[in-house]
Amino acid sequence: QVHIVESGGGLVQPGGSLRLSCAASGIIFSRYTMGWYRQAPGKQRELVTNISSSGSTNYQDSVKDNFAISRDNAKNTVYLQMNSLKPEDTAVYYCNARYSFLSYWGQGTQVTVSS
Numbered sequence: 001q002v003h004i005v006e007s008g009g010g011l012v013q014p015g016g017s018l019r020l021s022c023a024a025s026g027i028i029f030s031r032y033t034m035g036w037y038r039q040a041p042g043k044q045r046e047l048v049t050n051i052s053s054s055g056s057t058n059y060q061d062s063v064k065d066n067f068a069i070s071r072d073n074a075k076n077t078v079y080l081q082m083n084s085l086k087p088e089d090t091a092v093y094y095c096n097a098r099y100s101f102l103s104y105w106g107q108g109t110q111v112t113v114s115s
Contacts, residue, residue, distance in 0.1 A: 004097055005022065007021050007109060008020040012085055014113055017085065018111060019079060022034065031053050032053060033053060034071055036069060037094045039091055062088075068081040069081075087113045090111060093109050093111050094108045
């Protein structure tokens with residue numbers, strides 16, 4: 001059974017930092033492209049960043065200077081380091097594991113950027 005579990009969300013002031021983690025089990029983690037998506041209230045879910053099995057990364061333009069994705073295949077975990085957070089980064093952040101036609105989602109973790 002596949003489990004995708006995000007952690008690390010919370011309330012942070014503008015300009016602050018958070019590190020999200022996503023732990024996966026039940027999959028051959030190293031084969032999967034891992035992605036972080038977010039969904040703000042009233043908006044569609046959008047891709048923030050992803051990292052392929054080979055370590056190649058893609059970023060949404062609005063976050064590429066301040067966010068960094070990384071993966072630890074030994075721990076079956078992907079991370080999202082978020083710096084210089086802005087109120088518009090407020091959303092539920094979801095982790096996704098994708099391989100061929102297979103796609104698994106976590107339950108999401110709330111990130112709120114507010115003073």
